[in-house]
Amino acid sequence: MTTTAPGALTGGPALPQRRELRTAVPGPRSLELQERRAAAVARGVSSTMPVYAAAAGGGVLVDVDGNSFIDLGSGIAVTTVGNSHPQVVADAGAALARFTHTCFMITPYEGYVQLAEELAAVTPGDHDKRTALFNSGAEAVENAVKIARYATGRSAVAVVDHAYHGRTNLTMALTAKNMPYKDGFGPFAPEVYRAPTSYPFRDGLDGPAAAARTIEVLERSAGANRLAALLIEPIQGEGGFVVPAPGFLAALAAWCREHGIVFIADEVQTGIARTGAWFACDHEEVVPDLVTMAKGMGGGLPIAAVTGRAELVDAVHPGGLGGTYGGNPVACAAALAALGAVRDDGLIGRAREIADHALPRLRQLGDPRIGDVRGRGAMIGVEFVRPGTDEPDAELAKAVAGACHRAGVIVLTCGTWGNVVRLLPPLAIPQDLLVEGLDVLEEALRSA
Incomplete structure (x- = not known):
């Protein structure tokens, strides 16, 4: 399903609210910028994804190669009201x-x-x-x-x-x-x-x-x-x-x-x-x-x-x-x-709606590699462990996040042991995009 960000609740430019990959991730323009970055930007400044942003709004981020990603990161909880909210x-x-x-x-x-x-x-x-x-x-x-x-x-x-x-x-x-x-x-x-x-x-x-x-x-x-x-x-x-x-x-x-x-x-x-x-x-x-x-x-x-x-x-x-x-x-x-x-825009209520959908769905996956699903509102973490233990599994968290990235969904990892995938969607995200992003996360876990 494709919707268009009209402003107000979804915020940002009138971008089609859809996940769409036109190139491999990263695409050729991002790879070119990556080369320039290596010669100019401090190595200590790292990035989660190797794609370069061109536009963002509502629940999507579009890179310089025209790939449209579902944004479940919000620039680490910054674009809560939606990227480039009109007001x-x-x-x-x-x-x-x-x-x-x-x-x-x-x-x-x-x-x-x-x-x-x-x-x-x-x-x-x-x-x-x-x-x-x-x-x-x-x-x-x-x-x-x-x-x-x-x-x-x-x-x-x-x-x-x-x-x-x-x-x-x-x-x-x-x-x-x-x-x-x-x-x-x-x-x-x-x-x-x-x-x-x-x-x-x-x-x-x-x-x-x-x-x-x-x-x-x-x-x-x-x-x-x-x-x-x-x-x-x-x-x-x-x-x-x-x-x-x-x-x-x-x-x-x-x-x-x-x-x-x-x-x-x-x-x-x-x-x-x-x-x-x-x-x-x-x-x-x-x-x-x-x-x-x-x-x-x-x-x-x-x-x-x-x-x-x-x-x-x-x-x-x-x-x-x-x-x-x-x-x-x-x-x-x-x-x-x-x-x-x-x-x-009623965003406090929207944050609760996101939790009401995402938390039960993630908890019902029943995957033994998921030790805990927790959070409040649009701040949700999935902690990965080795089955039958509470031993942190950072490799699995990294693999799941990487699979999401390649499939066009931005998620982040965190945790003292690096074993938590965190979801921080903008509160402006349309519901269909949130559902699709969780679909991708679920598939990434199945294939990891």
Whole structure:
């Protein structure tokens, strides 16, 4: 079935919403660009697929050879509202025509203020909030830690196993996985303490029991009175799309309140409707002290934020937060349009619809190589293991993803052991394309 992206819900250019391969993958034009890339681009910057994008919108990405792929990756959860959503394009274009940059720290502008107001409205909790804008998720995480340290006068920071928080020096220290993120890049920032997390498939613990284990390790290794912050992803991203057991986050948040520890929710990948709520913390009715966000917030443009309790954020002296490009006016306009699209296009409900279709279907496959299917909304992970064990099977995950790519479907892998195939479709994806993408994934698993 072929549909055409009309704008609004599907977003982007009026691209035919179909999977179509006109050449082998990669095609001749992509191969030519690959040669040019090898001579010009740093080897350390890798790509999942060897095809080069020419256009994208709705649920498809078209490469330079005219191949149309079903997009179940969203640029790693960035194009949540749809690639080149018409309102994002229109509002960002209008902002671009007015001025490209002044630096908010020199001559401020309304878009920054308006976006801060919007984020205060949608983030968890009805307390008084303040926001600072940045460029990337890693930068937001760094500044959340800065705020927590300044406000508490403490230096230690707690994180959990399987965490991913970024690629800067501090966020590499916060991240759990060595390769490819940390190997050879040390020494890293000190005063970071790591504890077990809730991983129901592997530990079998309920939420309160998993939280008690986390707390015991942190009290023993760091001391609650020395911790400035506990930083955690409400659903782990690069670590394997791990959804914690119910009650885990709430127990940790309560412990943080008891000991004056700032509870920071890293919602960079989970935020802005991705999980079927504005933020993943909403599913557990957990109210963080600080929330970091980026990715889907900008509708495809680079922007990030820290939003949190006014008394914490405003504890930092004037000039202590900021950055030349933080809250760029064009990116602010795009973010405001993206937030509007979430509301106007009913994308929170659409994320739930995606989960309601995909999760039962994947769980019913009954393949012994599938250890776990998990996720919320349009953030779904399939963990592969060797049959009859919980031993991770990264080779199978890689083979399944590769088969999907060759068949015209973009999927990603993740996980501490690289054994999870993750699905992050744009919420604008037409239902028939979602179904077809899952058909291809199922066939890729059968043939792997």
